[in-house]
């Protein structure tokens with residue numbers, strides 16, 4: 001296709017998708033005069049905040065499958081359109097400096113900017129006031145140096161975020177939350193954050209924890225050194241100094257290189273010195289369910305076909321993000337979550353009041369289990385109806401994944417189902433894969449390009465932390481039905 005023809009086709013794609021969205025909203029409008037609008041970028045939407053009925057419906061419709069498809073088409077087409085028209089040199093610098101946007105985001109989360117601006121309200125707060133709060137919310141022993149963190153510097157960081165539509169600059173130097181920043185809100189009051197900063201993520205949807213964690217461990221920054229070791233690596237301590245074979249791989253993953261450790265990621269999290277990281281990770285897993293939509297697990301399997309006393313074993317289930325959603329929707333299902341001891345210890349308390357009734361009734365329970373060891377029968381002798389593995393296998397190389405599956409196979413009965421929740425990554429071109437996400441004549445990439453980018457980046461991130469390679473393919477599932 002000629003370039004102008006492609007640009008026009010992309011433009012049509014965006015127009016069609018906006019029309020689709022408008023139709024979906026129109027169809028659910030209370031009356032012809034009272035139009036239901038798409039949520040505004042300028043208006044915060046705080047998790048758990050009470051909404052007017054129209055706002056609630058407007059939020060709900062975003063998760064309508066047709067609306068989701070239209071949204072993804074708009075994002076994919078805009079990405080492709082920008083890639084086509086922008087000057088490559090400028091785009092190269094854009095991508096090289098984009099790491100600093102991530103740093104600004106990390107600061108916004110760590111300094112509780114969103115919670116400060118929530119209390120300021122829609123008129124926002126002058127940067128001097130925000131600065132006073134940032135300092136006030138620090139524990140006494142970790143006060144920022146005023147020469148380092150000045151109001152002026154803070155304004156620069158907040159303006160970067162406003163320029164990228166992550167905040168709103170209401171008037172010069174006055175900032176307010178917008179729809180996107182409000183998603184980072186933990187709902188904690190400033191008094192709570194000052195008194196117990198370590199409880200920031202308790203009883204939240206985990207997004208702030210996920211953002212804090214992912215931004216802090218930018219392990220892929222060491223990907224190049226990991227793939228292409230250079231002379232600088234000689235300056236790093238190596239395992240030979242700990243008595244290991246000096247010819248062995250020094251850093252099995254980029255994470256090991258970044259953190260200069262030969263513990264794997266989970267062992268490292270378990271170190272007492274990393275207690276904060278550990279708890280944040282558990283909440284962050286809850287936050288990552290936003291990647292696919294919290295309720296998607298309900299569509300992943302026909303849970304209604306299970307017998308009333310069915311048992312779902314959530315293997316490597318963390319604090320129970322996926323299985324609690326199932327247990328909430330299906331009040332007869334029993335859930336046993338298996339994870340490492342430090343996760344099991346904090347899991348029930350991590351939920352606050354939200355699911356207290358399910359937890360106290362014992363319908364969900366946690367037990368310690370290393371999934372590389374034999375599966376132990378449940379205390380009540382029941383055979384699991386479902387083994388659920390959500391975002392577990394993507395962490396491990398194929399051999400390790402086979403070991404995990406082999407143990408489950410041995411614990412399974414003839415009727416036990418295996419449910420694996422992980423992302424399938426399509427090639428960025430036409431292929432024989434029937435799963436193409438666009439119509440045959442669409443100008444969009446078959447994997448929906450920028451609209452799917454998050455999945456590909458998460459794959460790189462996970463590959464950098466625990467896997468030995470990024471291109472492993474689990475082709476043999478040790479006899480498990482898939």
Ligand SMILES: C[S@@+](CC[C@H](N)C(=O)[O-])C[C@H]1O[C@@H](n2cnc3c(N)ncnc32)[C@H](O)[C@@H]1O
Pocket residue numbers: 266285286315316317318319320321322338339340343369370371372389390391392395
């Ligand atoms: C990416 S998280 C997924 C958590 C959960 N399935 C979810 O979807 O939110 C991987 C989980 O595997 C657990 N894990 C890692 N190594 C493990 C092991 N050897 N035995 C049991 N669980 C393990 C981690 O503690 C973590 O909770």
